[in-house]
Amino acid sequence: MLAFVAKALLAGVMIAAIAEVGRRLPTMGALIASLPLVSILGMIFLWMARPDAENMARHAEATFWYVLPSLPMFLLIPMLLRQGANFWLALGLGCAVTILLYLGMMQIGPRLGLRL
Template identity: 75%
Template sequence: MWAWAAKALLAGAMIAAIAELGRRLPTFAALVASLPLVSVLGMIFLWHARPDAENMARHGEATFWYVLPSLPMFLVIPVLLRHGVPFWLSLTLGCLLTVILYGLLRLVAPRFGLPI
């Protein structure tokens, strides 16, 4: 239980730090946010819980494929905002697009032998 709480606090502290940094240096905060810190920490925690090379390899490979459908969101939201769409609606539409793309990936991936 303590390990779970420590992981949650660490993730929360990372998000809070990026948000604070973003108030002063938005582009640098975006760089920090784009780093795969959560994925790397997740891999470390997963390895600690189950040090299995094949399991870790599957996890890393699946993470790669799941990142791809999330990328268009980071283009759609700025376009919507610059066209006067309110922030919350832009964010919702960007997230909805990501969910749809995740669904499409899940449908298409087996046809190409992708490991997800």
């Protein structure tokens, strides 16, 4: 339980740091947010719990393929905001499109031979 709390606190600190840096320097906040810190920490914690090279390789590869469907969200949200859309609407639509793309990846990926 202590390990879970430590992981949750670390994630919270990361999010708070990104928000604080982004408030002052939006581009720097975006750079920090784009770093695969969560993925790296996830891999470290997964390795510590189950040091299995094949399991880790599958995890890292699947992470790559699941990042791709999330990328359009980062173009859709600014486009909607610049056209005058409400932030919450733009965020909601961006998330909805991402969910649809994730579902599509889950359906199409295995047909293309991807191990997701």
